[in-house]
Amino acid sequence: MAPSAPSLVRLLAGWLPAQRWFGGKDGPIDDLSIGTATELRTGDPALHHLILDVRQSGTVDRYQVLLGVRRELPDPLRHVGIGRLTGEQGIEGHVYDAVHDxxxxxxxxxxxxxxxxxxxxxxxxxxxxxxxxxxxxxxxxxxxxxxxxxxxxxxxxxxxxxxxxxxxxxxxxxxxxxxxxxxxxxxxxxxxxxxxxxxxxxxxxxxxxxxxxYLPSGTDGWQLALTSVRDWLAQPPPPAGPGGRTFTAGDAGTAGGDFAAEAERLGAATAAVHRDLAAAFGVTQATEARVRETVYAMNEQLDQVSAAVPEIRPHAHALREAFDEVAAGARALPVQRVHGDYHLGQVLRTDTGWVLLDFEGEPARTPTERRAPAHPLRDVAGMLRSFEYAARFLIARDGDLPPGTADALELRARAWAERNRKAFCDGYAAAGGPDPAAHAALVRAFEFDKAVYEVRYEARNRPAWLPVPLRSLAHLAR
Incomplete structure (x- = not known):
């Protein structure tokens, strides 16, 4: 027998906003109902599969919950308790998030x-x-x-x-x-x-x-990159050169845990997956008109984000120039299925090489947008943005960093990012992907479009991270 719906709805409405995966934290829940309830296991404990219809600001989102029911909740599960049902419809016991059981x-x-x-x-x-x-x-x-x-x-x-x-x-x-x-x-x-x-x-x-x-030997690419950045930031500054320069991309290769060789291998793995995607789903041509429509969408997103996040406005002119350069030189481009939300957190380094994960696409995009064919250099631009993120994340977090001025740390971050961006692009091109250097305007537009998306995402979901994309834009949009 299923738990009593009215009481359960009240419990879920109080529990849901505190979950990391709940996407409506920026507003109250106007209404919550149980769309489907399927009992997968009877007895004590029982397992129920729920799909919740959650209404917020006139829209309805659907969420999946695995609900456990136990008459007595053991100590290891108390931290995932949702509440207690008190005998309605013959059910007496605790309900909880069953993924932890x-x-x-x-x-x-x-x-x-x-x-x-x-x-x-x-x-x-x-x-x-x-x-x-x-x-x-x-x-x-x-x-x-x-x-x-x-x-x-x-x-x-x-x-x-x-x-x-x-x-x-x-x-x-x-x-x-x-x-x-x-x-x-x-x-x-x-x-x-x-x-x-x-x-x-x-x-x-x-x-x-x-x-x-499951790949138990896999290590998250983001964590590997952060380890390399931390080692590099901890290095003593190299001697100033004849022109007074302090840090270059080459200097970043002297740090312990240099990431450039891995970045190059990751570029090659990315090109291999793009080839497999092309073979599996096919390649078509985006017309000049379709390319201009893509640029229009880039400018439209920039308009929306500029209205909501004032901090991006000083960079808006440079961003539009990059977008308009692609529109002015528009020509037909090959497009195919791509990853769609490609960054260091979506890859694992295993004993046998790099593995790509999570082909869902960007969370803020519609399902149609996530499936839409794109030029493979859009994924390349996403990874280049991720190197920018990794380079500046520790500075933005203001954690256990060596002493130094913000300007000096920014120069170090820039050198690390430049070295690994180049290595990734070299590996991608050598493995048969379209050479990013030969499509510089397109890559730049894709990268700036991704940066605008990042600014919007961070402003909505992780305001403390907002300085990360803004710092890199201050450098790249010069």
């Missing part, structure tokens, strides 16, 4: 292995893949807009918390690349979807979760 996450693997259908939920197993069903799921510790459950050293399950209609691009791309045997993506093992038409959903299945190969 291994006893309740384990059945998800069994349902995928058996390709079960339970109510509107359809569990799928990738062809030719075995799924180990005896493993317990443990939530990952990374800060994410979704929830990842790690099952031993074999599987990782990404639960898409905020749902988009239809097939999630991450599932679509990973299945396609897995079929091609791509060496730079984890293999897809299974997925969970909501049957078409459920509770007003799309006419195609809505992706709820993706089960992939």
């Amino acid at each position: 291994p006893e309740l996450t384990r059945p998800l693997l069994a349902h995928m292995a058996n390709a079960s259908t339970i109510g509107p939920l359809q569990f799928r197993r990738a062809p030719g893949v075995g799924i180990r069903t005896e493993l317990d799921g443990v939530p990952g510790t990374a800060e994410q807009s979704n929830t990842s459950l790690i099952f031993g050293d074999t599987h990782i399950l990404k639960l898409f918390r905020r749902l988009s209609p239809g097939v999630n691009p991450d599932l679509e791309v990973n299945l396609a690349l897995s079929r091609r045997g791509s060496a730079h993506v984890p293999a897809a093992h299974g997925w969970i979807e909501l049957e078409p038409g459920t509770d007003g959903a799309a006419d195609e299945p809505t992706t709820l979760a993706l089960l992939s190969e």
Whole structure:
């Protein structure tokens, strides 16, 4: 029997805004209702799958919750408690976020292995893949807009918390690349979807979760880059050159933990994945008119962000000049499926090389925009922005940095970013990707467009990070 809906709605409305993955923190919840409720396990503990319809400022977003019910909540689960139901409809017990309960996450693997259908939920197993069903799921510790459950050293399950209609691009791309045997993506093992038409959903299945190969030896690219930056910032300043210069990109290569060789290898891996994406989804031509439409959208986004974030306005003229340069020289360009939200946090360094993750696209984009073909140098520009972020993140955070003036630290950050940007582009071009140096105006426009997106995102979600994109814009938009 399902928990009492009215009481549960009140509990969820109080709990939801505090979750990292809830996207509506900037406003109150006007209404919350339970769109679907599916019991996946009976007894004590019980497991219920919920899809919540959350109304805010006239729009409705859908969120996925795995709800556990126990008559007594053990100490290890008290920190994920949502509240207590007091006997309504025969239910007596505590409700809590079940992703933290291994006893309740384990059945998800069994349902995928058996390709079960339970109510509107359809569990799928990738062809030719075995799924180990005896493993317990443990939530990952990374800060994410979704929830990842790690099952031993074999599987990782990404639960898409905020749902988009239809097939999630991450599932679509990973299945396609897995079929091609791509060496730079984890293999897809299974997925969970909501049957078409459920509770007003799309006419195609809505992706709820993706089960992939887990790579226990993988190290997050962002953390590797930050380690390199920290080592470089801690180095004593090199002697001033004849012209009085203090730091150059070459100087950054003298620091312990130099990242340039890894950046070059990452560029080569990116080019390989772009080739696989082109083979899997095809390549088309964007006309001159379509290129100009893309530039128009860049300027439109800049207008919106300038109105909301005054700090970007001093850079607006230089940004528009970069956009307009592409429009003035517009010509047909090849476009294809790309990653769409490419940065150092989306890659892992494993024992065998770099692996790309999370092909969902930018969170603020519509599903149609996330799937739209783009020039592959858009991904290159995203990674170049990420090197700028890594170079300045520790300075913006004002953490355990060596003594020095802000100007001196900025010069060091600039040198690190320039060295690794060049290495990445060299590796990408050498591995067969379009040479960024030969498309400098296009890369610059893509990079500035991404920076505008970053300014908007940080202003809305992480105001303390806003100085990071603004500092790099002050340098790049000169």
